[in-house]
Amino acid sequence: MRNYLAAECYKVFQRKYFYITLLVVLALEGVLLWGCWLTSSWGNEGMNFYSAATLVAVMLSIGVYATIITCDMVFSEQYKQNTLKNEVAYGLPRIRIYLGKLAVSTLVSILAAAVMVVLYVTGCWVLLSHNEQDAAALTLIGYSLLGAFPLWLGAQGITMACYFLVRNTTQAAFISVGLLGVVPVILQALGMLVHPVFEVVRQFMPTVMLDKLPNMAFRMDYVGLCWLVGIILLVLSTAVGLAVFQKKEIR
Numbered sequence: 001m002r003n004y005l006a007a008e009c010y011k012v013f014q015r016k017y018f019y020i021t022l023l024v025v026l027a028l029e030g031v032l033l034w035g036c037w038l039t040s041s042w043g044n045e046g047m048n049f050y051s052a053a054t055l056v057a058v059m060l061s062i063g064v065y066a067t068i069i070t071c072d073m074v075f076s077e078q079y080k081q082n083t084l085k086n087e088v089a090y091g092l093p094r095i096r097i098y099l100g101k102l103a104v105s106t107l108v109s110i111l112a113a114a115v116m117v118v119l120y121v122t123g124c125w126v127l128l129s130h131n132e133q134d135a136a137a138l139t140l141i142g143y144s145l146l147g148a149f150p151l152w153l154g155a156q157g158i159t160m161a162c163y164f165l166v167r168n169t170t171q172a173a174f175i176s177v178g179l180l181g182v183v184p185v186i187l188q189a190l191g192m193l194v195h196p197v198f199e200v201v202r203q204f205m206p207t208v209m210l211d212k213l214p215n216m217a218f219r220m221d222y223v224g225l226c227w228l229v230g231i232i233l234l235v236l237s238t239a240v241g242l243a244v245f246q247k248k249e250i251r
Contacts, residue, residue, distance in 0.1 A: 004096055008074060008104040017073050022112055029120050037127045050133040053124040056117060057144035057214040061207045064155040067109060068176050071159045072169060074105040079167040085250045098242050102160045109156060117145070140217060147213045147223040150230025151206040155180055157234035161241030165248070184208050204229050 012018055033052075040047040078084035087097055121141065159176045166172040184205040191199025202208055209226055216222040 001096055001100065004092070004100045005103060008100055009107070011076070012073055012104060012108055015073070015076075018108065018112075021069060021073075022115065025112075025116060026119060029116060029123070033120070033123045033127060036124070040128055045129075047128065048133075049124050049128045049130050050137040052128055053121050053137045054140055054214075056120065056141050060144055060148040060210040060213060063109075063113060063148060063152045064180050064206050064210065065177065066112070067105070067152065067156045067159045068173050070105045070109045070112065071156070071163050071176075072173065073108060074101050075160075075163040075169065077169055079250075080169070088250050094246050095242060098160075098164060098245055099238075101164075102157065102238065105160060106153065106156050109152065113152075117141070140214070143218055143223070144213055147216075147226040148210055150227040150234075151210055152230070154230040154233030154237070155206050157237035157241075161237045164241050164245045180205075180207060206230070206233070 032055075036047055036052040076083075078087075084097070088094065121138075158179055159172075162172040162176045162179070163169065166175060184202050184207055187198045187202035187205070191197075191202060203212075206229070209229060213222070213226070
């Protein structure tokens with residue numbers, strides 16, 4: 001397994017895909033930082049380190065959709081290029097292939113998220129004014145990331161299952177978006193039109209829980225719920241994806 005993980009990591013980090021994507025995201029962060037600094041330089045006292053840094057907590061749901069990019073980086077058109085068929089034909093256990101790619105995509109997500117958060121918060125610290133709320137901002141960011149991490153893991157599991165079970169990567173990406181982003185909207189509509197139970201189910205969708213997380217600030221029971229839901233989604237999606245992939249004909 002270690003050799004397989006090393007090979008998958010080498011493949012990902014040798015490609016320009018990861019670095020170009022990260023540079024684009026960091027450039028967008030730079031634009032946001034510039035806008036915050038410009039607003040502050042115009043005399044807006046409300047734009048300070050606290051108000052800019054805590055935007056991290058507001059944008060947590062972006063991490064759910066970012067899993068589609070990181071899974072695509074790792075899976076890398078393997079059905080189209082017949083590389084997955086070659087791995088299976090070579091005799092590699094399918095469980096190793098599945099879990100290896102899931103682990104590497106998760107590693108890529110963690111590294112990218114760490115770089116983005118650290119550079120953004122550091123930029124806010126350097127460019128913007130400070131007050132007694134600085135510690136509160138850092139605490140809120142830590143709390144939000146603690147609750148978001150397991151939900152991102154759940155989304156990673158769902159997305160990787162889509163990439164393994166759908167031969168076309170574009171279709172896999174759209175199905176992932178549908179499961180993670182469209183299903184909550186459908187459940188909301190069904191909750192209003194059919195039965196409130198659909199709205200109850202919607203409250204446990206990753207994007208909905210991430211949107212609520214900043215408003216549940218410092219409630220560790222809610223963080224515990226995030227971990228429970230995230231781990232359940234990861235385990236269930238991985239179990240389903242792996243079970244189907246074990247029987248799937250690779251053509």
